Amino acid sequence: MNFFNPDTKNYPLFKEAERQYLVRLDAGDCQFIPSYYFHQFAAKQPVQPDRDGRISMATAVIIRYKSNSALLEGFVNAIENGIVT
Numbered sequence: 266m267n268f269f270n271p272d273t274k275n276y277p278l279f280k281e282a283e284r285q286y287l288v289r290l291d292a293g294d295c296q297f298i299p300s301y302y303f304h305q306f307a308a309k310q311p312v313q314p315d316r317d318g319r320i321s322m323a324t325a326v327i328i329r330y331k332s333n334s335a336l337l338e339g340f341v342n343a344i345e346n347g348i349v350t
Contacts, residue, residue: 268305 266272271279290296298304314320343349 269307 266276266279268285273279288296340349
């Protein structure tokens with residue numbers, strides 16, 4: 266599902282999501298997303314070069330830790346593999 270353009274016809278409960286955040290990160294910033302939180306991101310960069318002629322770049326790194334619960338780990342793996350939607 267695209268969080269930026271939600272299909273509320275097929276996913277009507279999306280409108281009832283408790284929290285939705287829009288975060289802007291600048292150079293050197295980092296965002297922590299707790300385990301098993303559903304998230305989506307878009308990286309945008311300026312089209313214009315900076316005063317030194319460089320064009321900035323965006324990098325995203327996602328680290329997923331192994332769960333200490335076999336049931337929860339199996340559930341997340343089923344979602345990631347498209348078994349559960």
